[in-house]
Every structure is written in structure tokens, then in C-alpha cells.
Amino acid sequence: MKPATLAPPISYYDYIIIGGGTAGCSMAATLSEGAHVLVLERGGAPYGNKVVEEMSKFGANLDDESPISSAQPFVSEDGVVSARARVLGGGSALNAGFYTRAGTDYVAKAVAFKPPMLEFQSAFKNGLVEVGVRPYNGFTYDHISGTKIGGTIFDHNGKRHTAADLLEYANPNTTVVYLFATVHKILFRRKGKGATSFFIFFTIIYSFY
Numbered sequence: 001m002k003p004a005t006l007a008p009p010i011s012y013y014d015y016i017i018i019g020g021g022t023a024g025c026s027m028a029a030t031l032s033e034g035a036h037v038l039v040l041e042r043g044g045a046p047y048g049n050k051v052v053e054e055m056s057k058f059g060a061n062l063d064d065e066s067p068i069s070s071a072q073p074f075v076s077e078d079g080v081v082s083a084r085a086r087v088l089g090g091g092s093a094l095n096a097g098f099y100t101r102a103g104t105d106y107v108a109k110a111v112a113f114k115p116p117m118l119e120f121q122s123a124f125k126n127g128l129v130e131v132g133v134r135p136y137n138g139f140t141y142d143h144i145s146g147t148k149i150g151g152t153i154f155d156h157n158g159k160r161h162t163a164a165d166l167l168e169y170a171n172p173n174t175t176v177v178y179l180f181a182t183v184h185k186i187l188f189r190r191k192g193k194g195a196t197s198f199f200i201f202f203t204i205i206y207s208f209y
């Protein structure tokens with residue numbers, strides 16, 4: 001991954017993913033197995049950013065309203081104050097880290113962990129069981145009815161593992177990730193008139209900051 005200022009004026013890819021978020025990073029890793037992939041992410045990298053990486057800074061991460069923070073504040077059309085991701089890894093770099101529903105192979109190699117049961121978590125779990133949210137399923141990544149202890153993307157040291165970590169599994173020879181690249185427009189151009197000569201060009205215009 002590198003800043004978009006290092007991008008050549010023109011380059012060609014089989015797939016261009018706009019937004020290196022939770023879906024974008026995993027999609028890039030998968031597509032890169034058989035195609036050339038470019039990821040354009042408007043934010044920076046999550047690595048080495050304590051506010052993103054440390055579980056204890058969860059609130060501070062969401063509260064940081066500076067112009068290049070990982071969480072961009074916004075107010076929804078119906079007036080709800082919220083935050084959206086502006087960082088490689090997307091929402092997984094600022095969310096609560098609750099992890100559920102995934103295949104065993106994926107979980108084993110990537111970003112999910114069994115959480116420690118601290119006071120709050122135990123009290124919450126016991127409360128749910130007590131009011132009848134049953135059965136109690138213990139720890140499981142499966143998305144099932146009842147009460148369970150789900151996975152988390154925070155490891156045993158309280159360090160967050162975002163979707164950006166999934167890029168480790170991308171083919172380095174076929175994947176390029178540009179940071180600080182905000183996509184403004186996609187231009188479609190038709191070449192020729194007949195159905196057989198129909199062609200579409202995509203142009204990505206991005207800015208640096």
C-alpha cells in the first residue's frame with residue numbers, strides 16, 4: 001500500500017475497488033487470486049495509529065472529529081449523529097469489534113478471537129439468560145438463536161485487527177492499494193455503435209490530501 005501521490009498517470013486493472021473498507025479489503029484479497037486489482041481508499045492506513053488499534057481508545061476514535069481522523073462524523077437525514085469510516089479497513093477500524101458468522105478456516109487465519117469475559121460482559125450475558133433469551137450456547141462464531149459469547153476482532157492484548165489485515169492474503173504481484181485517494185467520479189465512455197463493438201471505459205479521478 002502506498003500514497004496515491006505515487007500513482008502513475010495511467011494504469012489498467014481488471015478490477016478497481018473504490019473504498020478499502022470491510023468489504024473492499026476482503027474482496028481485493030479474493031479477486032487478486034486471479035486478476036489485477038486496484039484499491040482506492042480515501043483514508044490512511046490503520047497501522048501504528050493507537051486510537052484505532054487499542055481497545056481502550058474505542059470512544060476516543062469515534063470522538064476524533066479532526067479532518068483526517070479515521071471516523072468522519074455525519075448526521076443522518078433523520079437527524080441521528082453518527083460516524084463513518086475514513087481509513088483502510090473501513091468500519092472494522094472503528095466499530096465495536098463484535099464478530100459472528102464465518103467459516104472455521106477463515107476465522108482460524110484472519111481477524112477473529114474469543115473474547116475474555118469481563119464483569120460487564122458476564123453480567124450482560126447472565127441478564128439475557130435470566131430474562132429467557134435461551135438456549136445459552138456458550139462461545140460460538142455461529143449466528144444462532146439464544147444467548148452466546150460471540151467473537152471479537154480485538155486480540156488478547158486489546159489490539160484491534162481490521163479488514164486491512166486481510167490484504168496480507170492478497171497476491172502482492174496483482175494487488176495495488178493507494179491511500180488518501182478520494183474517488184469523485186466514474187466516467188463511462190461508449191466506443192462504437194453495434195452491440196459487438198460496445199465498450200465501456202471507466203476513469204477514476206482522485207485527489208490527494
Ligand SMILES: Cc1cc2nc3c(=O)[nH]c(=O)nc-3n(C[C@H](O)[C@H](O)[C@H](O)COP(=O)(O)OP(=O)(O)OC[C@H]3O[C@@H](n4cnc5c(N)ncnc54)[C@H](O)[C@@H]3O)c2cc1C
Binds near residue numbers: 089097098099
Ligand atoms: C460505531 C460502530 C460500531 C459498530 N459495531 C459493529 C460490530 O461490533 N460488529 C459488526 O459486525 N459491525 C459493526 N458495525 C458495522 C460495521 O462496521 C459496518 O457495517 C461495516 O464496516 C461496513 O462495511 P463496508 O465495507 O460496507 O463499508 P466501510 O467499512 O465503511 O468501508 C467503506 C470504505 O470506503 C471508503 N470510501 C468512502 N467513500 C470513498 C471515496 N469516494 N473514495 C475512496 N474511498 C472511499 C471509506 O473511507 C471506507 O474505508 C459498527 C459500526 C459503527 C459505526
